[in-house]
Amino acid sequence: AQSVTQPDIHITVSEGASLELRCNYSYGATPYLFWYVQSPGQGLQLLLKYFSGDTLVQGIKGFEAEFKRSQSSFNLRKPSVHWSDAAEYFCAVGVINTNAGKSTFGDGTTLTVKP
Amino acid sequence: DGGITQSPKYLFRKEGQNVTLSCEQNLNHDAMYWYRQDPGQGLRLIYYSQIVNDFQKGDIAEGYSVSREKKESFPLTVTSAQKNPTAFYLCASSIGRTGRKGNEQFFGPGTRLTVL
Numbered sequence: 001a002q003s004v005t006q007p008d009i010h011i012t013v014s015e016g017a018s019l020e021l022r023c024n025y026s027y028g029a030t031p032y033l034f035w036y037v038q039s040p041g042q043g044l045q046l047l048l049k050y051f052s053g054d055t056l057v058q059g060i061k062g063f064e065a066e067f068k069r070s071q072s073s074f075n076l077r078k079p080s081v082h083w084s085d086a087a088e089y090f091c092a093v094g095v096i097n098t099n100a101g102k103s104t105f106g107d108g109t110t111l112t113v114k115p
Numbered sequence: 116d117g118g119i120t121q122s123p124k125y126l127f128r129k130e131g132q133n134v135t136l137s138c139e140q141n142l143n144h145d146a147m148y149w150y151r152q153d154p155g156q157g158l159r160l161i162y163y164s165q166i167v168n169d170f171q172k173g174d175i176a177e178g179y180s181v182s183r184e185k186k187e188s189f190p191l192t193v194t195s196a197q198k199n200p201t202a203f204y205l206c207a208s209s210i211g212r213t214g215r216k217g218n219e220q221f222f223g224p225g226t227r228l229t230v231l
Contacts, residue, residue, distance in 0.1 A: 009155070032218060034219055034220075036222075041203075041225070041227070042224055042225065043119075043121075043205055043207075043222035043223050043224045043225050044158075044205070044207075044220075044222040045222070046219050046220075046221075049219050090157065090158065092220075094218060094219075102146075102148075102160075102163060103220060105157050105158040106157060107155070107156060107157035108157050
């Protein structure tokens with residue numbers, strides 16, 4: 001079965017600083033990979049996804065992520081963090097078979113942005 | 116505007132009562148999902164449905180039930196058998212089996228259930 005690990009439970013960065021959120025996955029083949037963001041008391045919103053092709057993926061709100069097969073990683077990055085980026089971030093791996101659409105989520109990383 | 120709606124946003128229930136959470140989507144998606152979210156535990160899958168009139172148990176189905184009589188609707192009933200039902204519940208949908216290019220999930224705004 002697939003699994004996702006987000007090693008950092010909580011990260012604090014200063015506004016304007018760069019950000020990297022880590023995600024490691026376990027899956028027997030090339031996975032679908034996603035990053036979602038959740039504001040307090042809200043649902044999740046897709047930031048970006050990888051399913052094939054270019055391993056550097058661009059998303060909304062200035063985020064990007066890089067798929068590294070050799071490291072089983074899909075880290076999320078942003079060059080300059082804004083106060084509005086404070087939220088919880090979830091990495092997810094999707095299954096490529098007849099259960100297409102079912103995903104496994106990591107436990108999330110909470111991002112705090114210092115002024 | 117296409118999307119997923121969940122109602123109510125806040126729900127209070129007395130111990131021993133069943134309660135039903137609503138989830139509706141107008142995205143024409145085949146697949147729908149229910150998750151439970153507790154602080155520090157991420158999302159845990161309760162039930163999912165890939166097509167009308169069919170659904171499967173997720174990782175924590177005990178004490179919950181669902182139905183999928185219509186493509187756009189996937190209500191979740193929290194029964195009195197659920198020992199610790201206070202949580203944030205999220206409904207999601209995806210294109211499903213015919214999906215291409217990642218098949219991401221679209222989420223509703225959630226329902227916060229509190230047992231008094």
